Amino acid sequence: MFNVATIGTSFITDEFLKALAQVEDIRCTAMYTRVQAHAQTLAERHGVSRIYTDLDEMLASDIDIVYIASPNALHAQHAEKALRAGKHVICEKPFTLTTAQAEQLFQLAESQERFLFEAIVTQHMPNYHAIKKLLGQVGKIKVVQSNFSQYSSRYAQYLSGSVPNVFSPQWGGGALADIGIYCLHFIVGLFNEPKEVHYFPNRGYNGIDTSGCGILRYPDFIASFACAKDSRSECITQIQGDAGCITLHGEPSRCPRFIFQERDGTVHEEYTLAQAKNVMVHELREFTRILKENDSAAHAALKQESLAVMRTFEALRAHGNVPWPNDD
Incomplete structure (x- = not known):
């Protein structure tokens, strides 16, 4: 225990x-x-x-x-x-x-x-693993898009002039850090690190990114994402290839359900694998398994993804000039 x-x-x-x-x-x-x-x-x-x-x-x-x-x-x-x-x-x-x-x-x-x-719950969700297995059927990847936007319960407090941690540069807040990070884990976890990144933030009165859009350039395709805490939208992620398309309905953190469509638009299959209502259950089961079995190989794979996402996140933040703790 x-x-x-x-x-x-x-x-x-x-x-x-x-x-x-x-x-x-x-x-x-x-x-x-x-x-x-x-x-x-x-x-x-x-x-x-x-x-x-x-x-x-x-x-x-x-x-x-x-x-x-x-x-x-x-x-x-x-x-x-x-x-x-x-x-x-x-x-x-x-x-x-x-x-x-x-x-x-x-x-x-x-x-x-x-x-x-x-x-980070994304990489442990059953539907995310199913998407990984299906990538080969999509064909050559052309476009990837991910949107994670939700109107923050603390945005009104921020607008009133009282800055909660999630909108504070001093505490490492902002849309990219809070929810954009899930889009990054989804994309980088599937396709590794991009060659070039750009981030275009919408700024609040203290310079923090209350929302923003990012572009990740890969050798053969472009990935983009939107993240927002000042507005809401239906959260959809799409992976488009020359043979088909995967469409995830719902937050890229939860990966609740997705469909695979062939190039002619035929819905090949809809996937709604059984997932725990509390999405943190899946990662905790995996962490506990790794600890019990001393599975250093599995830990090393998670480590490499975390570092790849951190490098991508840091480059996006720098491009968007998002204020950050200890910035001069």
């Missing part, structure tokens, strides 16, 4: 704990928060017995894994502390602020003989 401790008390931690309850051989036994009252309700809801306000004290306790859902700007320092304490780490997206941080953390994890995972 693996004992997990959490850092962060936002809604995503609540979802993580709900998913954890559906996975065998892993449980949450501790939480870290700067203010105990912030975690009290969450701990009671999920039966977590220990709340720490001292991170070092928690890291010295009998836990095996640390789940990090702190603000984006704190991911790297929290992951480093956990790894140095000899813990495995599951870190929320975006993994780190920079590629250099990600590389350093993976090197540290290797030296500590610990596993470091990026909590």
Whole structure:
């Protein structure tokens, strides 16, 4: 049985704990928060017995894994502390602020003989794996498009002048970091790193990208994506080839259902594979399996994808001149 401790008390931690309850051989036994009252309700809801306000004290306790859902700007320092304490780490997206941080953390994890995972649900969804297997039937890829747009529940707060973390440059917020990252994992996970990238943001009053469009140029095709937290749209992802087209209906994070059409428009098949309602269940099952079996090869594949996405993300952010922590 693996004992997990959490850092962060936002809604995503609540979802993580709900998913954890559906996975065998892993449980949450501790939480870290700067203010105990912030975690009290969450701990009671999920039966977590220990709340720490001292991170070092928690890291010295009998836990095996640390789940990090702190603000984006704190991911790297929290992951480093956990790894140095000899813990495995599951870190929320975006993994780190920079590629250099990600590389350093993976090197540290290797030296500590610990596993470091990026909590990105896309790559673990059954329908995503089905899409990978179907790519050969699409023929030569010509165009890829992905849209993940949802009107943020915190956008009104932002417009009022009170800046939540998700719209804060100081905390590593913005549309690209928050939901565009799912489009990147979907595309880069299927086609590897692009040769050239461009990002065109719509900026809020503090310079943050409240929405934006990106272009990823590959040797033989173009991929594009749109991500928005200031407006909503039906989320659709399409992979167009000279023999057919795959159309994913729904967020690229969840991959709820997709169809494969032949070149003449004939619907070959509709895919709605059984998936857990809480999409985090799939990644947690895989992380637990890797830990139990010490599957370093599977971990290495996840690591390479995380680094490829980080390099792409960093290049897009730089092209779009999106403000970021520690920018001069």
